[in-house]
Amino acid sequence: MSEARGDEQVQTVSYLQLVDLLRRIFLEHGTSPDVARVLSENCASAQRDGSDSHGIFRIPGYLSSLASGWVDGQAVPVVEDVADAFIRVDAANGFAQPALAAARSRLIEKVRKAGIAILAIRNSHHFAALWPDVEPFAREGLVALSLVNSMTCVVPHGAEKPLFGTNPIAFAAPRADGDPIVFDLATSAIAHGDVQIAAREGRMLPAGMGVDRSGKPTEDPRAILDGGALLPFGGHKGSALSMMVELLAAGLTGGHFSFEFDWSRHPGAQTPWTGQLLIVIDPDRGAGQSFAQRSEELVRQLHGAGQSRMPGERRYARRVQSLSVGIDIPLHDWQRLQALAGG
Amino acid sequence: MSEARGDEQVQTVSYLQLVDLLRRIFLEHGTSPDVARVLSENCASAQRDGSDSHGIFRIPGYLSSLASGWVDGQAVPVVEDVADAFIRVDAANGFAQPALAAARSRLIEKVRKAGIAILAIRNSHHFAALWPDVEPFAREGLVALSLVNSMTCVVPHGAEKPLFGTNPIAFAAPRADGDPIVFDLATSAIAHGDVQIAAREGRMLPAGMGVDRSGKPTEDPRAILDGGALLPFGGHKGSALSMMVELLAAGLTGGHFSFEFDWSRHPGAQTPWTGQLLIVIDPDRGAGQSFAQRSEELVRQLHGAGQSRMPGERRYARRVQSLSVGIDIPLHDWQRLQALAGG
Numbered sequence: 001m002s003e004a005r006g007d008e009q010v011q012t013v014s015y016l017q018l019v020d021l022l023r024r025i026f027l028e029h030g031t032s033p034d035v036a037r038v039l040s041e042n043c044a045s046a047q048r049d050g051s052d053s054h055g056i057f058r059i060p061g062y063l064s065s066l067a068s069g070w071v072d073g074q075a076v077p078v079v080e081d082v083a084d085a086f087i088r089v090d091a092a093n094g095f096a097q098p099a100l101a102a103a104r105s106r107l108i109e110k111v112r113k114a115g116i117a118i119l120a121i122r123n124s125h126h127f128a129a130l131w132p133d134v135e136p137f138a139r140e141g142l143v144a145l146s147l148v149n150s151m152t153c154v155v156p157h158g159a160e161k162p163l164f165g166t167n168p169i170a171f172a173a174p175r176a177d178g179d180p181i182v183f184d185l186a187t188s189a190i191a192h193g194d195v196q197i198a199a200r201e202g203r204m205l206p207a208g209m210g211v212d213r214s215g216k217p218t219e220d221p222r223a224i225l226d227g228g229a230l231l232p233f234g235g236h237k238g239s240a241l242s243m244m245v246e247l248l249a250a251g252l253t254g255g256h257f258s259f260e261f262d263w264s265r266h267p268g269a270q271t272p273w274t275g276q277l278l279i280v281i282d283p284d285r286g287a288g289q290s291f292a293q294r295s296e297e298l299v300r301q302l303h304g305a306g307q308s309r310m311p312g313e314r315r316y317a318r319r320v321q322s323l324s325v326g327i328d329i330p331l332h333d334w335q336r337l338q339a340l341a342g343g
Numbered sequence: 344m345s346e347a348r349g350d351e352q353v354q355t356v357s358y359l360q361l362v363d364l365l366r367r368i369f370l371e372h373g374t375s376p377d378v379a380r381v382l383s384e385n386c387a388s389a390q391r392d393g394s395d396s397h398g399i400f401r402i403p404g405y406l407s408s409l410a411s412g413w414v415d416g417q418a419v420p421v422v423e424d425v426a427d428a429f430i431r432v433d434a435a436n437g438f439a440q441p442a443l444a445a446a447r448s449r450l451i452e453k454v455r456k457a458g459i460a461i462l463a464i465r466n467s468h469h470f471a472a473l474w475p476d477v478e479p480f481a482r483e484g485l486v487a488l489s490l491v492n493s494m495t496c497v498v499p500h501g502a503e504k505p506l507f508g509t510n511p512i513a514f515a516a517p518r519a520d521g522d523p524i525v526f527d528l529a530t531s532a533i534a535h536g537d538v539q540i541a542a543r544e545g546r547m548l549p550a551g552m553g554v555d556r557s558g559k560p561t562e563d564p565r566a567i568l569d570g571g572a573l574l575p576f577g578g579h580k581g582s583a584l585s586m587m588v589e590l591l592a593a594g595l596t597g598g599h600f601s602f603e604f605d606w607s608r609h610p611g612a613q614t615p616w617t618g619q620l621l622i623v624i625d626p627d628r629g630a631g632q633s634f635a636q637r638s639e640e641l642v643r644q645l646h647g648a649g650q651s652r653m654p655g656e657r658r659y660a661r662r663v664q665s666l667s668v669g670i671d672i673p674l675h676d677w678q679r680l681q682a683l684a685g686g
Binding site: 082083084085086088113114115116117118120122143155156157158159160161162163169171173181183185233234235237238240241243244246247248250251252253254255257259279281282283285286287289291294295297298301302304305306307308309311 | 425426427428429431456457458459460461463465486498499500501502503504505506512514516524526528576577578580581583584586587589590591593594595596597598600602622624625626628629630632634637638640641644645647648649650651652654
């Protein structure tokens with residue numbers, strides 16, 4: 001169904017219709033069925049939940065990277081069981097999400113048995129939001145923390161040149177009476193996708209987000225994208241956390257640091273070739289009590305202190321709406337996606 | 344040796360002299376020899392390394408809390424081996440550092456075998472800097488992350504009333520050719536001890552650190568201490584991290600949230616009665632390569648990008664100075680400490 005909304009024609013589609021179309025697009029552009037399934041669900045979930053900078057907006061970047069030969073859409077991840085609580089995966093120059101999917105059930109087994117376990121993914125491309133990687137663990141009663149580094153675009157605090165990626169940290173924890181508490185925050189002052197969207201829409205950014213190519217502060221997203229760089233959030237503290245992400249997501253996993261890969265021989269490449277770390281904990285081992293009851297108490301107190309919305313709740317509200325009345329996609333975007341799927 | 348420096352008389356003492364004096368003070372005020380040993384080394388280390396807000400400045404708070412009966416200076420921590428990679432400790436209403444010390448060797452054994460392990464301390468008081476808890480792991484080639492919650496004094500982003508503690512996050516990682524990379528950052532915009540020091544010295548604070556008792560922004564440290572509150576660092580992102588600290592350091596361990604304890608019946612009590620989490624990883628399991636070589640490469644690149652100092656380096660420089668020429672203590676402070684030790 002397509003209808004006019006404001007002066008923009010939109011197509012309203014179901015989540016499953018969107019997944020199916022994206023799956024066909026990935027297949028059409030050379031990924032394996034497994035990779036197409038994982039990436040299409042991931043990307044459609046972001047669109048469904050209103051994570052616009054990681055939804056269908058990303059499709060051209062995925063396809064351009066695949067076409068460039070930079071990332072292997074047919075990669076088969078190699079899972080290695082290293083120790084009682086340690087799994088590592090060589091993503092084989094493929095995407096990180098299929099690598100996580102391949103290790104996920106064994107990771108959960110280890111967490112249930114050992115109380116905590118770690119998954120170190122290397123040789124992987126992460127081009128998506130990070131919250132979809134952690135939320136499912138919280139839905140099984142577990143606590144999950146994930147870090148992923150990306151590509152050099154952030155000037156470390158006190159430095160003169162960019163070195164770090166936007167290096168997000170995502171966290172998920174179960175609640176007794178509600179959807180999990182989930183946050184996914186870039187350690188840059190702003191996510192790179194949001195700079196791209198602002199540039200596309202011709203909007204200026206708030207102060208403190210980035211610098212231009214000469215290192216001067218700027219509010220122009222185009223100046224940031226044109227040889228400029230982002231700043232870390234929260235000054236030296238955000239910068240320290242971004243450094244920790246480099247150390248854990250790349251240094252520890254065996255992946256590349258954000259400054260270590262060179263895609264200049266693959267024009268069109270956009271997916272950072274780095275690493276990802278997940279730490280998953282069985283929180284009920286802590287003191288023999290229900291963690292979910294305790295987190296629910298924290299939520300109650302936060303509401304009492306005047307914080308109306310918990311991290312993740314905006315996405316959940318949008319999700320409910322998308323699943324009941326469908327997802328509105330601008331008609332020209334929908335038609336472009338159909339064309340990419342081969343008509 | 345005492346000498347005049349500027350217009351202030353100082354006493355220059357060795358690290359071991361300071362440890363010994365502090366140990367005698369703790370013993371004189373009713374702690375067990377084990378607790379006195381751990382706390383005196385911790386507090387003297389902070390003074391040695393220039394962490395002024397966690398050095399001898401804290402002694403009156405320790406003694407006042409002990410005298411109030413709020414914290415048990417004779418507590419014997421109970422260590423429970425819960426799973427292959429999970430240890431929990433009931434600190435028995437004592438300090439957190441002796442609880443960590445009691446579990447430390449078993450924790451390292453588990454990390455070496457399982458690749459990662461978690462230590463959940465509950466029923467504990469943490470009144471010290473957090474970096475001394477993680478740095479020693481990095482000196483054994485391990486990566487350590489620790490979180491501790493404290494007492495309500497931070498207004499969550501979007502809320503109207505304080506709920507969180509200053510809730511620091513500390514991280515330590517080994518380097519091949521240098522002292523470990525160590526940071527210890529309050530998730531509040533400023534550490535509570537630094538507000539106390541500014542108030543004592545009559546200095547104003549930078550903007551954005553806190554609010555007064557009516558919730559209005561203030562730069563006056565006394566207005567913050569007099570019924571006001573701190574703000575999180577970095578807006579909603581720092582606030583999300585502070586919430587994560589509550590969930591992991593208290594919710595998961597079985598400790599108290601920062602808002603859950605009531606010391607009103609123990610006048611003089613100052614030590615937050617909460618919990619602490621440590622996650623320790625064997626980083627060389629990640630990809631069969633030397634993590635310390637990789638972190639050294641990151642440091643090289645950070646220097647190349649213009650970041651002259653790594654997190655922790657200011658402390659190390661001060662430590663070297665303190666260990667070679669001694670630690671300068673204002674004479675009146677030194678005399679007061681001697682009096683507290685019973686002369």
